[in-house]
Amino acid sequence: MRATVIYGERDVRLEEVPDPILSTGGDAIVRVVAACVCGSDLWPYRGVQPTDEPHRIGHEFVGIVEEIGADVSTIKVGDFVIAPFYDCDNTCVNCRNGVSTSCLNGGWWGSDDKLGGFADGAQGEKVRVPHADGSLVATPAQPTDAQVPGLLTLADVMGTGHHAAVSAGVTTGSTVVVVGDGAVGLCGIIAAKRLGASRIVAMSRNPERQAVAREFGATDIVEERGDAGVARIREIFDGIGADCVLECVGTKESMEQAIASARPGGMVGYVGVPTGGPIEVRPLFSRNVGLNGGVASVRGYVEELLPEVLSGAINPGRVFDLELPLSEVAEAYAAMDERRAIKVLLRP
Amino acid sequence: MRATVIYGERDVRLEEVPDPILSTGGDAIVRVVAACVCGSDLWPYRGVQPTDEPHRIGHEFVGIVEEIGADVSTIKVGDFVIAPFYDCDNTCVNCRNGVSTSCLNGGWWGSDDKLGGFADGAQGEKVRVPHADGSLVATPAQPTDAQVPGLLTLADVMGTGHHAAVSAGVTTGSTVVVVGDGAVGLCGIIAAKRLGASRIVAMSRNPERQAVAREFGATDIVEERGDAGVARIREIFDGIGADCVLECVGTKESMEQAIASARPGGMVGYVGVPTGGPIEVRPLFSRNVGLNGGVASVRGYVEELLPEVLSGAINPGRVFDLELPLSEVAEAYAAMDERRAIKVLLRP
Incomplete structure (x- = not known):
């Protein structure tokens, strides 16, 4: 599949990488429907945070579940799901305290997870999601295309x-x-x-x-x-x-x-x-x-905000003022960096 | 009257100073029954905060009202009163928001107040209290001698x-x-x-x-x-x-x-x-x-805590493990500085 790799200052590239595979019973493989560039992605892009080695990037995505592990019970193949910008089991003491960004067993997209090895970055075609039950929230029905940007904001912003x-x-x-x-x-x-x-x-x-x-x-x-x-x-x-x-x-x-x-x-x-x-x-x-x-435990807010996004009571998807194909990810970063766009939505 | 003046590092002296006088209709003159040394008094005493000029010191006291201005309505001569470690009108927007230490018209003991000039330091025989209605709380009856230390803790600690x-x-x-x-x-x-x-x-x-x-x-x-x-x-x-x-x-x-x-x-x-x-x-x-x-708005807590101090339900006066006459104020500072005492109560 194709996924975004950051090499250094103002150097992001879409490359061929291995397809993700299920590696634990709690995994899901999600085909990305929409991803985006975050303001925090600009810190390494601008060189404010150094990039020592090329690595996968992107942490906001929504998509369709393609495969699930044997232990996954709350989502099923074909579900449209929202992923928070991190993975979490949603059962540990910190998750129960409402601080799932401090999940004792969680991790970050584009790096080695505590569960099952590498979890893909979000600016790609597919992502292996550890702790699928804890991390993902399925929408009650398949959303319309117009609803996708709003749903994507529940991943982070x-x-x-x-x-x-x-x-x-x-x-x-x-x-x-x-x-x-x-x-x-x-x-x-x-x-x-x-x-x-x-x-x-x-x-x-x-x-x-x-x-x-x-x-x-x-x-x-x-x-x-x-x-x-x-x-x-x-x-x-x-x-x-x-x-x-x-x-x-x-x-x-x-x-x-x-x-x-x-x-x-x-x-x-x-x-x-x-x-x-x-x-x-x-x-x-x-x-x-x-x-x-601090770093927002957005997973815990999805249930509260999702109905209002679906009903149109709130319209956070409005922050996406530029939409590009994933193949133009470099231009997406440049547009954000130069403040030509508030936020860029990417479609694989 | 006699009052404490700090001259510099490890140099506090009890000196003769002018008696306070009523200078506004909102004033009270309070005869100090008990005062004490605060941990924060040790910063200038230790020279951590420099003392550029000799000045009056002490900000915790309880006492008996000796005189009041024409506009004072909530306390009367003879009342036993608790003063917070600052003065406040208890009516401005910050006081109404519960942050009387940010009173728009208040001030600090031992310095020029926004109302009526100098407000005495607490480690002395008498104090001019600006905004007497806003600052002072009278006890329902004259306290016993044993109740005085607990009441004094409501001034600060x-x-x-x-x-x-x-x-x-x-x-x-x-x-x-x-x-x-x-x-x-x-x-x-x-x-x-x-x-x-x-x-x-x-x-x-x-x-x-x-x-x-x-x-x-x-x-x-x-x-x-x-x-x-x-x-x-x-x-x-x-x-x-x-x-x-x-x-x-x-x-x-x-x-x-x-x-x-x-x-x-x-x-x-x-x-x-x-x-x-x-x-x-x-x-x-x-x-x-x-x-x-931050700097505690203790004035706003007196009504809640006072009944429990009077009833003995809580016993914060226990923090005073040394009692000295005001004439030994230098020894009071030394005992606190050397951690020979948790907190020293002074009686004029």
Whole structure:
């Protein structure tokens, strides 16, 4: 089959690789219907994270189950399934605590799993899924083609935006600021709205993303950044800041922006992969601003969000503003890197 | 009157200073019945925080109201009152949000207040209290002498330990680790127990403090620190760590200990004044460990905790293991500094 391999900075290639095979009774082989490029894929693509050896890449996919192991009981051949951006058994103590990204037996796509060896990257034609029962969620029926992008967001960005909102404690009446206008930040707006936020400020300078933010439920747009951004946010919210801030970038600047935008006693829900180095505790301590979040346990959110995606009550698939065949995966990365696209959907 | 002045490293002196006078209609003058030395007073005493100019010190006191301004309505002359370690109007937006340490109009003992000028330090004979209605809570009756130490803990350490527990989300059945065996950490044990914790580990190497920890509700003692401490904590809690960790020290080592002791998805409630510099975000992000807390809004906790102190249901006054006349304030600091006492009560 064909799958994407990253070789180094700005060098991703679609190559022939061995087809995956069932290696444990708990496995499934899934034929990928749609995959995509994640903002976090850009860290190695840009060379911010070095690529020591060529390796498979991609961690978001939906597809059709082609084969299952003898022990698989919750999904069957032919099911359309959503995979989270990691695999998990959904039974260990961490999974039971709602933190399936810390599954004691789980792993990451495109690397050796704790169960049965290599688990394929998602930007390819097929994936071996260890812990198929724990990881995969089947849709109640075969989705329409138009539903596929929304379902694909449940693999990562919609669940991750939701995790930011949940971690920030968004509830009925909360005032919210979203730092980051990438796919996760935009999905965070959807999440904040459906959790009952009374006012949602999107921090964005990009007119197209501002438009999506408004569609998703943002009530205000703030273009300023740094001290001017903080001043504008405090002006909007009683001079003190917002109850909840969703940090969806991961740089030092975005984290500082988020912390300073929260009101005393407020909470920052952060999901941006931290690339900014250590942070000062004093600005948190002196104003009782909390910091909560991390790598999102999206598997646990699928059941809650799936019906709303299928019904169209929420439309996170809107973040895909470019669709390419898998053969053009290199162009997909370039379009994301150059911010020509919010998020690129790939069809094998 | 006499009041304590800090001059520099290991140099505190009791001196004659002007008596406080009412300077606004919202003021009260309180005659101090008991004050004490705080762990945070040791930072300037040890020279960790430089003292550029001699200044008044002390921020915990209880006493009798001697005079009130014309606008004071909730307390009266002769009342026995508890003061939080700061003053606040208890009406501004931050106070209404439960974060009275960020009161828009409040201030700190021993410095110029936003209302009416200088507010005295607590380690003295009298204190001018701005925002008397917002800051002071009167006891329903004159307390017995034996009740005074417990009431004094509501000015800071009991409320601060409670804030650590609340910030860490301690609730019925929570597993808890307390980092720090000072007065605040010990009060954190009381707080965790009364909030329903099922198991409470106190990290302490000191036999006397271990005994108090047990009295207060600790079910386990861990003497190890660093990696060995983390290994021991994880061994106790399913191999993963505790639901809630109370960080009651403020050093880099204690914060790292606290973060590593929380289970994936757990929460660190921290109240130790941060002296350890910046912290890494990755260890929080990768395991979804949250960080919540800060300078405790103890004013808001007095009504909840006061009845239990008066009834003896909780006995936080037990943290005072040395009582000295105010004239021996220098010895009080030395005893705390040398860890000869957990906490020293001073009587003017």
